[in-house]
Amino acid sequence: MKISRYCVAIISLFSSITTYAATLDLDSDSSISRSRLLATGGASTLEGAAGGGIVPMAVLSGYGAQEEQSAVAFASYVDTGDYQLEVAGASVSWRNRVEVSFAQQKLTHDSLTAALGLPTDSISQRILSAKVRVAGDLIYTPMPQISIGVQHKNNLDFLVPGAVGAKKDSGTDVNLSATKLILGGFFNRNLLLNANLRYTNANQTGLVGFGGDKNDDKELLPEISAGVLLNRQWLVGAEYRQKPNNLSFIKEDDWQTVFVGWFPTKRIALVAAYVDLGEVATFKDQTGWYLSLQGSF
Amino acid sequence: MAATMTKLIIGIVLCGFLTACANKSSQQSLYDELGQYEGINKITHQLILVIAKDERIKHRYKGVNIQRFKKGLSDYICVAASGPCEYTGDTMKMVHAGHNYTNTEFNAIVDNLILAMEQCNIPVATQNRLLAKLAPTYKDVVYQ
Numbered sequence: 434m435k436i437s438r439y440c441v442a443i444i445s446l447f448s449s450i451t452t453y454a455a456t457l458d459l460d461s462d463s464s465i466s467r468s469r470l471l472a473t474g475g476a477s478t479l480e481g482a483a484g485g486g487i488v489p490m491a492v493l494s495g496y497g498a499q500e501e502q503s504a505v506a507f508a509s510y511v512d513t514g515d516y517q518l519e520v521a522g523a524s525v526s527w528r529n530r531v532e533v534s535f536a537q538q539k540l541t542h543d544s545l546t547a548a549l550g551l552p553t554d555s556i557s558q559r560i561l562s563a564k565v566r567v568a569g570d571l572i573y574t575p576m577p578q579i580s581i582g583v584q585h586k587n588n589l590d591f592l593v594p595g596a597v598g599a600k601k602d603s604g605t606d607v608n609l610s611a612t613k614l615i616l617g618g619f620f621n622r623n624l625l626l627n628a629n630l631r632y633t634n635a636n637q638t639g640l641v642g643f644g645g646d647k648n649d650d651k652e653l654l655p656e657i658s659a660g661v662l663l664n665r666q667w668l669v670g671a672e673y674r675q676k677p678n679n680l681s682f683i684k685e686d687d688w689q690t691v692f693v694g695w696f697p698t699k700r701i702a703l704v705a706a707y708v709d710l711g712e713v714a715t716f717k718d719q720t721g722w723y724l725s726l727q728g729s730f
Numbered sequence: 731m732a733a734t735m736t737k738l739i740i741g742i743v744l745c746g747f748l749t750a751c752a753n754k755s756s757q758q759s760l761y762d763e764l765g766q767y768e769g770i771n772k773i774t775h776q777l778i779l780v781i782a783k784d785e786r787i788k789h790r791y792k793g794v795n796i797q798r799f800k801k802g803l804s805d806y807i808c809v810a811a812s813g814p815c816e817y818t819g820d821t822m823k824m825v826h827a828g829h830n831y832t833n834t835e836f837n838a839i840v841d842n843l844i845l846a847m848e849q850c851n852i853p854v855a856t857q858n859r860l861l862a863k864l865a866p867t868y869k870d871v872v873y874q
Contacts, residue, residue, distance in 0.1 A: 468786065468837035470844070499833035529833070573836070573868035616862035621855035664854045665844065 467496030467503050467729070469529065471665050472696040473571055473614065476704045477507035477727050480584055480638060481522040481536030482562045482608070486706050486723050487688050488656040488672040490627045491580035491612035492571055493532040493564065494524040495729045496699050502527055504730045513710055513721035515544035518640075522560075532564040532582075540640045545593075545714055556640050557589040564608075577613035577626075584608065586639035597714070598680045599642025600649050606633040614662075623662040625670065630655055636679055641714060645679030652677060660694070668694040686711020690723065702727040760863070761813035763856040767804065770811070774804045776846035786838045790829075810863040822870040829874065836872050840865075 475492045478484040483494035486509070495503025504525045511518040517540070524534030538558045546554045564582035571578040584606040588594060591602035610629040618624030634644045634651040644650075654677065660670025674688040692706035706723035713719045764770050778800060782788055791799070808815035819825065840861070847857045 468834045468841060470837065470841060498837045501834055570833075570868070573865055573872075575866075616865055617855070617858035621858050623858055 467501055467699055468498040469496040470572070471496075471699060472662060472668055472694070472702075474503070474505070474699075474702075474729060476694055476702050476725055477505060477509070477522060477524065477534075477536075479509060479511070479518070479520050479536070479538065480560050480562065480586075480606075481520075481524060481534035482564055482582055482584065483524065483526075483532060483534075484610075484627070484629075485658050485660075485670070485672050485694075486690050486692055486704060486708070486725060487674050488627065488658045489564075489582065489608055489610055489629055490658070491566065491569075491578040491610040493526040493529050493566060493580070494534065495526050497526050497529055499529045501529070505727050506730075507725060507727040509723065509725035511708060511721065511723045513708065513713070513719035515542070515716040515719060516710075516713060517541040524562075530566055532562075534560075534562045534564075536560045536562075538638075538640065542593075542714070544716060548715070551593060553590060553592060555590065556593060558639050559587045559589060560639070561585045569611075571612055572614050572616065577611040580608075580610050580612075582608040582610065586635060586643075588639055588642055591642060594636065594640070594642030597641065597682045598646040599636055600644035600646075602642055604633070604635050604639060604643030606631055606635060608632075619661045625658075625660040625662065625668065627658045628655065629657070634677060634679060636677065637685060637713060641680070641683070641685075645681070647681045648677065648679045660692075666696050668692075668696070670694075683714045684712050686713075692723070700729055702729070759813075760811040760856065760859050761808065764807075764811055764852065764860065767808055767813065767815065769850070769852075770807050770813070771800075771804045773843075773846050773850050773852065774800050774807065776849050777803075777843055780842040780845050780849075781839070784838060784842060787835050787842075790831075790835065807860070807864075811860060822867045823874065826871045827874050831871055831874065833872055836868060 473492060474495045475483045475490050476485060478489050479487060482489040483492050484490040494505045497503030506523045509520040519539045520536055522534060522536030524532055526532040539555055541555045543554055562582060562584040564580050566578060566580045569576040569578040586604055588602045608629055608631050612627040615624040631654050632651050636642055654675040656674040658670060658672035660668045662668050670692055672690045676685050676687050678685045689709045690706040692704055694704045696702050704725040708721055708723045710719040802819045805815050805817040809817045
């Protein structure tokens, strides 16, 4: 009974998405309904904003140009052995100027629960983000595209984060991103360069709360990513994200990924990555796989 | 693993800058890669066919002398590709002034040009080299 109700909900969600997509297609009879070039909307990060997997970019989600609107929905999964992270979210972009996104994360930590005899086995977090393109264009201006974003995060299961020393169950990150696609910049392949500066006190993106006994102040942390478009549809690259280290009880390491993104059409993007999250809440060497599927409308 | 990946990222970035400089001297000319004037003319022809089906921009070509447009565009691309041509038309700024062409329309044209080059079997590297030459015209075309 419960399962069938779940199925009905999913089917109705999909049918409404397709109906919405169909109405959007009416304003253009070509198969391309949004005008920015393939892959320039990026993928959806774990926190919902457009970018790679762990590092946001200055690009706005979807393919809407400056007279168009666009939207994306995504689901991502990370497995590092001791931890699994499920993320689902969506975002809407207006005139390639403003992006508003939402992400719901659920971290499953069975190993930690077993090791410490915890009463719970997962932590959820909700993130609402906004991003504004303040200057430049990813491709057409000599200067990079520059965006400013805020991400408001609510940790919904603060019991464990609080127990390990996190101070707050909510926080707001501020991001300043610069992204440039250099046409033919890497052996005549298009080169994507991105840098983000994050002002944050979030522990493990906020899944382990905000601030801590060792440090409670927000700090500026650099994040970078780079990729090469082998052709229009395939992007390979890597990301690096510096992390805070606010808790004396559990060490937090910087995050890294190497990824392959596939953009077969403007409708779909699929990203697979190898991730190295270092030590996460007492478990060392958390490496594993990341998979993300994005649909654009 | 961590250190390796950091080195990889730095490597990609550095290589990008180095090749961006090194590229200029040691390769076949873009004009030859495009198949000289005949190849460029084929791309332009294909582009016009794609534009004719594109609801976003086809209305912009009402009343335009297509043969003249085609020759002007082929000549312009030829010059941009350092070919032995002469472009006798007005500057990009002059041609587009007063029309208030939008960012959407510019993207649409680039999208269509890429599609036309794909249909003419132009290799990705050559496509990118040409796009890099044409992209800077954005500032003279859009919202003028």
